Amino acid sequence: MLKHHSLKKLALATLLVVSSSSVWADTSLTVAQRQDPNSWDPIDTFLVAWSSAGGSLFDGLVLRDENLKLQPGLATSWEILEDGLRMRFKLSEGVKFHNGEDFNADAVKFTFDRLLGEEGAKGPQRSNYLSIKSIEVVDDHTVDFVMNAPDPVMLTKLAGYGAMIVPPKYITEKGDAHFNMNPVGTGPFKFKSYTQGDKLELVINPDYFGGKPKLDNLTYRFIREDATRLAELQAGRVDVVHDIAFSAIPTVKENDSIEIVSVAGPSIMSYQFNTKAGITKDLKVRQAINMAVDKKVLIDAFLGGYGTPIDSLQGKLSFGYDPDLKGYPFDPEKAKQLLKEAGVKPGTEITIDYRANNAAVGEISQAMTSFLQNVGLNAKLKPIESSVFLNDIVPKGKTDELFQFTWGGWTFDFDNTAYLIYHDGERWNPYGTSEEMNKLLEAQRSIVDQDERLKILRQVGQLAHDNAYHLPLYNEDTIYAVSKKVKGFVPAPDRRMRYLTTTVEE
Incomplete structure (x- = not known):
C-alpha cells in the first residue's frame, strides 16, 4: 500500500501532467465553406472563398479591419505625393515570409510587376490596378507607387485580393503552378497541405509581425452541399460555417450548441x-x-x-x-x-x-x-x-x-x-x-x-x-454559424476572417 506522502506525490505528478497537457495541447479550428477557389495565388481570383482563407495566409500593405477601417499592414505608414501621382509607403522591418525569405521593397516591386505583367493578365485582378504605372524602390523599406492617374480607391484595393504581397525567390524558383497549390505569404498562419476539392490545412505562424495567433491549427474544408456543411457543424466536426444556407438558420437557432452571428x-x-x-x-x-x-x-x-x-x-x-x-x-x-x-x-x-x-x-x-x-x-x-x-x-x-x-x-x-x-x-x-x-x-x-x-x-x-x-x-447580411465552443469570434463583413484572437474550448 502506498504511504500518504507517496499518494500526495502521485496526485501532484498527475495534476502536473494534466495541467501541462492542457497548456500545451494544440488548439484547432475547422471552418467549412461552400467553394474551393482551386488556386491560392492572389492574382488568380476574385472569389470571396479565396479571401476568407487567403487573409490568413497573406498580408497586403494595408489592412482593412472588421470595422472596415484601413490600418497599417505590411506598410507602417503612407503619404500621397504629387497630387496623387505618387504614393510612398514605409515598410515594416524584420518581417519574413513563411519560407524564411525577407519581406522588403523588392518583394513589393516583384508582386506588382507580376500582377501588372503577363502572369497577372491571365487572371481577373489586373484591371483593378491599372492606375499604377510602376513601382520604384527608394530603399529596402520604402517604395513609391508611380501612378498613371490618381486612384482614390487604391488604398482600399491594397488591402485585398491581387495586392497581397508574395515571395519573389520562392515563386521564381518553384514556378507559378507550384505556388498556386503551395502558397507562401507573411500571414498569421502558414501553409501545411492542400487537397483540391477537400481541404486546406494551415498552422500557426508563431513569428507573425501582427501578433501570435491563439490557434495552433486552422483548417478549411470545402463542402459544396449546404445540408452537409450543417450536418458537419451539428456533429462537431466543423466549428464555423462561413456561408450557412439561409434556409438552415431556423434549424441552427434550435440547436443549443450553435449560434448565428450576423453583420451587415x-x-x-x-x-x-x-x-x-x-x-x-x-x-x-x-x-x-x-x-x-x-x-x-x-x-x-x-x-x-x-x-x-x-x-x-x-x-x-x-x-x-x-x-x-x-x-x-x-x-x-x-x-x-x-x-x-x-x-x-x-x-x-x-x-x-x-x-x-x-x-x-x-x-x-x-x-x-x-x-x-x-x-x-x-x-x-x-x-x-x-x-x-x-x-x-x-x-x-x-x-x-x-x-x-x-x-x-x-x-x-x-x-x-x-x-x-x-x-x-x-x-x-x-x-x-x-x-x-x-x-x-x-x-x-x-x-x-x-x-x-x-x-x-x-x-x-x-x-x-x-x-x-x-x-x-x-x-x-453576412451570416456565420458558430459552435458555442468557439470564443473570441469576430465576424468580418467581407468574410475575410483572420482568427487571430479566436480560441476553441474542449
Whole structure:
C-alpha cells in the first residue's frame, strides 16, 4: 500500500501532467465553406472563398479591419505625393515570409510587376490596378507607387485580393503552378497541405509581425452541399460555417450548441440582362422584368429576413450609395403593359442561367420563374457548372436572356463594382453599355475630391438604373454559424476572417 506522502506525490505528478497537457495541447479550428477557389495565388481570383482563407495566409500593405477601417499592414505608414501621382509607403522591418525569405521593397516591386505583367493578365485582378504605372524602390523599406492617374480607391484595393504581397525567390524558383497549390505569404498562419476539392490545412505562424495567433491549427474544408456543411457543424466536426444556407438558420437557432452571428455585409444578389440578343434587347422588357419581382418576398422567404432590397448593385455601406435613387416598383400590371408595348406575346420563353453549385440561388431562380409567369413570360432555368459559367459563358457573351450576377463588393466602393461590370471591354460586361457610361467611370477614377466622386458614382447608378442593365434584388447580411465552443469570434463583413484572437474550448 502506498504511504500518504507517496499518494500526495502521485496526485501532484498527475495534476502536473494534466495541467501541462492542457497548456500545451494544440488548439484547432475547422471552418467549412461552400467553394474551393482551386488556386491560392492572389492574382488568380476574385472569389470571396479565396479571401476568407487567403487573409490568413497573406498580408497586403494595408489592412482593412472588421470595422472596415484601413490600418497599417505590411506598410507602417503612407503619404500621397504629387497630387496623387505618387504614393510612398514605409515598410515594416524584420518581417519574413513563411519560407524564411525577407519581406522588403523588392518583394513589393516583384508582386506588382507580376500582377501588372503577363502572369497577372491571365487572371481577373489586373484591371483593378491599372492606375499604377510602376513601382520604384527608394530603399529596402520604402517604395513609391508611380501612378498613371490618381486612384482614390487604391488604398482600399491594397488591402485585398491581387495586392497581397508574395515571395519573389520562392515563386521564381518553384514556378507559378507550384505556388498556386503551395502558397507562401507573411500571414498569421502558414501553409501545411492542400487537397483540391477537400481541404486546406494551415498552422500557426508563431513569428507573425501582427501578433501570435491563439490557434495552433486552422483548417478549411470545402463542402459544396449546404445540408452537409450543417450536418458537419451539428456533429462537431466543423466549428464555423462561413456561408450557412439561409434556409438552415431556423434549424441552427434550435440547436443549443450553435449560434448565428450576423453583420451587415457587401454581397449583393442580382440578375444581369443580355442586352444584345433575345427579347431583353428591348429596354421596356428589362424594365418590365424589374417590375415583375417582389424583392421583399424573396428576402423573407429565402434569407429569413437577413437582407435589404437594393435598387443598384451596392448596399448602404458602399461609397457611392444613393439613398435618393428610386428603383422600379413591384407592379405586375405595369410590367404586363410594358411587355405588350414591346410586342412580347404571352407565353414567350426566356431562360435564366445560374451557377449550379449554390442551392439558394437555385431556389431564388425557381421563384423568379413564378414571378415572370405571372406577367406572361415562360421562364426556363439553366444551371451551369460554376467554373464554366465564370470562365466561359459570361465573359465570352454566351448567356441566355437573364443570368446570375452575385458580387462581393469587397472594396465597399462602387467603383470596383461599377467599372468592372459597366465599362466596355471588362470581363463581366460581355454586352457593353454606352460611351456616356465609359466617360463617367473613367472620370471618377481620376478625381481625388471624394464629394465630386460621389456625385459621379451616383450618376453611374442612375444611368445603370435608367437602362435597366440589371435586376438588382438584395444586399445580404453576412451570416456565420458558430459552435458555442468557439470564443473570441469576430465576424468580418467581407468574410475575410483572420482568427487571430479566436480560441476553441474542449
